[in-house]
Amino acid sequence: MSTITSVSTPNAPSAIGPYSQAIKAGEFVFVSGCIPLVPSTMQIVEGGIEEQTTQALTNLKAVLEASSSSVGKVVKTTVFLKNMEHFVTVNKIYEEFFSGSEHKPARSAVEVARLPKDVLFEIECIAVANK
Secondary structure: OOOEEEEOOOOOOOOOOOOOOEEEEOOEEEEEEEOOEEOOOOEEOOOOHHHHHHHHHHHHHHHHHHOOOOHHHEEEEEEEEOOHHHHHHHHHHHHHHOOOOOOOOEEEEEEOOOOHHHOOEEEEEEEEOOO
């Protein structure tokens, strides 16, 4: 039977609802949706899609590291976009973020009507935990 553990780090925004930043279950880490909040202020990062994407990915990395995992251990992401016209811009930032990985994670990208706090970008992932 695998152990289920909640993950929490001050290096990423605290949950803004009844959920964990991530859950470790067995050898996997399930990271909740990361949005572009600055952890120290819990405010949306200033700027547009570039800044929001970068901040959300920075938050994702912090949660992965707190989960005994890393960007290179991500196997699947889901990207939520307020506007699919931002896809090319997001793709460039996303590609750079995962450039040090030995593989490219599986991914879905969808346009949604609205995201928490009216942000432009959100990302969640599944990763393998380091042993």
